[in-house]
Amino acid sequence: MKYILNKKYWAPIALLSMMVLGMLFTSCDNNDSEGGTITITKVFLEDVNSTVPDREVNFARLGQLLRIEGSGFTGLKKVYINGYSTYFNVVFVSNNSMLVSVSADTPISDADPSVRNTIRFVNDSHEVTFPFQIRAGKPAITSISNTLPNAGEKITIYGTGLTEVSKVIFPGNVEVTSGITSDEDGEMFTVVVPAGISDLGGSIYAETSNGGVYSPKYFNFKKGIILDFDGIGQHSFWGTPPATGMILGTDIESASIGTGNISHGKYVPHRPSRLTSIAAATGRATEVWTGGTGVDNWRAQLTPYIPATTPLDKVAFQFDIYVPDAWKDSGYLKICTINNFNAGTWSGGVYNYIPWLVDGKSVAFQTTGWTTITIPLNKFYQWSKEAATFETVLTYRETATYQNFGIWFENADVKMKDVLGTASEVEFPSKATSVKVYTDNWRIVPLDTPVYNDFN
Structure with missing residues (x-):
């Protein structure tokens, strides 16, 4: 044989x-x-x-x-x-x-x-x-300060091994080789965003002394915008004015704000100017919603770019935020995939965004310009303990009575047992607050990242 x-x-x-x-x-x-x-x-x-x-x-x-x-x-x-x-x-x-x-x-x-x-x-x-x-080890990009910036603005890209960056290529094969500032420790670099980037979005590629590296495919992903207050998506509101908690069309602002990364046209203030402050122990203090049933169609809009079979840890809700003054101790944004929740909810298709809560302590959160926040969909409480796909979220929304996606400002007590999902006596009692919090460009984005091959 x-x-x-x-x-x-x-x-x-x-x-x-x-x-x-x-x-x-x-x-x-x-x-x-x-x-x-x-x-x-x-x-x-x-x-x-x-x-x-x-x-x-x-x-x-x-x-x-x-x-x-x-x-x-x-x-x-x-x-x-x-x-x-x-x-x-x-x-x-x-x-x-x-x-x-x-x-x-x-x-x-x-x-x-x-x-x-x-x-x-x-x-x-x-x-x-x-x-x-x-x-050194292969470089990695972990986050980008703003993934939907204006051309000519500077962004910061964070990660590891990002030393001596010599070239950055943006979606649409737009290349930048000058004006790049690298951190000696390789934890970040800055670059000025060029004009002509593809609206289809994609990854940023960076060439470093440690080799090439890609970001997730969420940069400039405008196809994923579900509401930008400038014509993409529908801002929906109801009730008889003056509806204190409902963000109305007249509450939307458009003055240019922010330093470095400035606002894009219109945006939503989560404490509209007609409210001088938000009282303690106020659940749905202010709320803003998309059009919902009969208007929103995530499957048609998003699945051509993010297949329904995509694991939820590879899909995220992304938005831009501007907080000009220190925000700490009280208040958070409740992000709702449908309109079917009560105040104080820590379960279901929601996520409570509390940027001032860091390692169990209250730490002031503030931005100089507009900053991008990325929340993978598997962090939403409904899907945090199961291996789900994007189809799960699509079906969840499509079978809901009220399919509005929304964010409301909640000024309720924060208990660490809710945050951690384990026993804890630590809590942060709510306080009256006059913090200014603005958001814009709500979008669903892909998180998959191309793999750089050293020998390709």
Whole structure:
């Protein structure tokens, strides 16, 4: 019977053979050998989880295992990566090949410029320095200060590994290579938004010293807007004026407000100017709604871009907020997927947004300009304990009697047992408040993020 070896096993077997040969031919008294001239010809990344487990590369990341080909490795005493003395096991060293892992302690941006992106090999009588790029872990984008900014405004992109950003590409393949300011710690960078970005939205791509990275596909996603008070979506209100708690058409404001990221036309004040303050223990203090039954059609509007089968952790409600003065201690926004809830609700298709509550403490929340808030739909209480899809939300709304989506300002006591879902005696009694809170551009957005491939 004839057996054929699958190609995917060739590289691991070859690597194992090299290790065995290394053990056979590497002298146990390696430290006593002076060694000869060292040459480096190729560097390979060893990754058994990859479709190419033994890949020739010109860079590596912290923690990765490298196989180095060349000559003169017998008698090798030291390996320095970015100037950092890196451990290697002489058992895995032969005269023509060796294994070495890039230590997590290897300096990257803070490495001395004279040794950055180099590997130096040293024996008793010779040494060679090989130019080779060393990167930190893969960069990631966790949030964007404003995902629906005006052209010409500056935005801040937050994440990890965002060092030395050299290029940013916006949806519509609009490229920016100047005016980018990077944080030394790689936790953020700023960039001025160019004109001409696609209204279909998508991901922002950034090129860093650690490689490329994508944001979620929610940037400039105007197709997801369900209400912007400027013609997209329908602002609905009812009752006999003056209806104290209902945000009427006459309550909507349009004066330009905000610094840095300014308002887009009309927006909603959650404490309209006709109210000087909101009393303590006021449940549905003020409320604003979309058109609802017979008007809203999320399935038709959104599923061409966000399939109904999308997991809820990959779909979010997003809105822009402006809070010019410190907001703390009392009041929050109740975000309702349908109009069928009572004040004080901590269950069902709602989410209570309390920006001043941080790690169980009241911390002042304030913005200088308009800031984007992103709340994944699986954070809404109805779906927080189950693995649901966007279809679940669509059906939930379509079977409701009142299909209005809305936000109301609730000035009720905040109890940590409700916030955490576990026993707690901590609570924040409500207080009268005159805080100014504005929102705009309510939208449903995708959260899926393209994966950057180092070798694509």
